[in-house]
Amino acid sequence: MALCLVCGREMAQRWQARDHARGQNGPEYGVLWCRTCGYGRVAGEFAPEDVAGFYGQSYYTHSAPGAEQEAAHGWLNRLRMHLAWRADHGLDLAADEVQATDAHPRLCDVGCGNGKAMGMFHAAGYEAVGIEPDPEARAIASRYGRVYEGTAEWLPEEVEQRQFEVVLLSHVLEHCIDPIAALKNVRSLLSPEGTAIVEVPNNAALALEMFGPAWFFADIPRHLHFFTENSLREVMGQAGLRVTETFYTGYTRQFSQSWLAAQRQVATNLGVQPAPHGEGAQWRLLARTALASPERKYDSIRVHAVAAEG
Numbered sequence: 286m287a288l289c290l291v292c293g294r295e296m297a298q299r300w301q302a303r304d305h306a307r308g309q310n311g312p313e314y315g316v317l318w319c320r321t322c323g324y325g326r327v328a329g330e331f332a333p334e335d336v337a338g339f340y341g342q343s344y345y346t347h348s349a350p351g352a353e354q355e356a357a358h359g360w361l362n363r364l365r366m367h368l369a370w371r372a373d374h375g376l377d378l379a380a381d382e383v384q385a386t387d388a389h390p391r392l393c394d395v396g397c398g399n400g401k402a403m404g405m406f407h408a409a410g411y412e413a414v415g416i417e418p419d420p421e422a423r424a425i426a427s428r429y430g431r432v433y434e435g436t437a438e439w440l441p442e443e444v445e446q447r448q449f450e451v452v453l454l455s456h457v458l459e460h461c462i463d464p465i466a467a468l469k470n471v472r473s474l475l476s477p478e479g480t481a482i483v484e485v486p487n488n489a490a491l492a493l494e495m496f497g498p499a500w501f502f503a504d505i506p507r508h509l510h511f512f513t514e515n516s517l518r519e520v521m522g523q524a525g526l527r528v529t530e531t532f533y534t535g536y537t538r539q540f541s542q543s544w545l546a547a548q549r550q551v552a553t554n555l556g557v558q559p560a561p562h563g564e565g566a567q568w569r570l571l572a573r574t575a576l577a578s579p580e581r582k583y584d585s586i587r588v589h590a591v592a593a594e595g
């Protein structure tokens with residue numbers, strides 16, 4: 286019996302899914318879910334060395350399929366992308382979504398990958414500092430500032446003693462063994478007026494219901510935790526962070542050919558029929574989400590938070 290990290294109630298198994306990155310004979314994992322608060326996790330206990338083994342080379346420098354190079358595909362695809370783009374009111378991360386109060390503001394990007402966000406804040410006048418476990422990604426990100434070896438759960442000493450106006454944790458929390466410990470570390474790095482920005486996949490998205498473990502953002506077992514807006518707010522609260530703003534983001538990309546191709550590959554590796562992961566499914570997803578609530582529509586949630594009193 287496993288209890289929910291968020292509300293303490295008993296969790297039920299939602300899926301049994303292979304690690305798609307390991308091909309059709311990859312190991313299987315159970316995914317547990319709490320319907321009460323919208324939190325899920327991969328069943329079992331994992332040590333850092335287990336988790337390190339989930340990642341192949343070049344994982345840390347990859348990024349989500351985007352809307353690029355779509356022009357080469359047919360007019361129906363272009364129409365679908367255009368309709369999705371028209372219905373897309375999501376806000377991607379931008380440096381100016383935080384009003385820096387310091388004349389020399391500092392950003393700490395925890396799990397900075399190849400440094401895309403560091404570059405954005407650097408261009409906006411921030412001193413950008415990164416933390417990243419992968420040496421190849423660290424080398425790329427270091428063009429925008431100092432990048433240290435570490436993770437959200439194991440902060441490097443050089444960074445631990447500092448404080449930052451913005452601490453960013455983008456598509457990292459779902460990978461952590463202990464998300465509350467990771468969020469407590471984020472809180473410890475905030476300056477008194479500082480803002481934590483935390484973005485995770487939105488597991489209330491209709492796409493997750495439609496595609497299950499084959500959803501491109503499910504990524505079992507690299508994603509060990511699954512949040513919705515509610516469960517994200519709850520775990521942040523448990524770590525002493527009070528959410529002040531919520532943004533939903535990531536819509537048009539779900540209809541791109543690169544996303545479709547990636548998701549089809551996942552479906553094939555999981556041994557499920559790739560047919561329900563074709564263009565027809567993308568049209569159905571578009572029809573069901575274009576006018577839906579943000580919670581059902583977007584693939585990601587981003588929140589701003591401040592250190593709670595006490």
Ligand SMILES: [Zn+2]
Pocket residue numbers: 289290291292293294319320321322323324
């Ligand atoms: Zn719960």
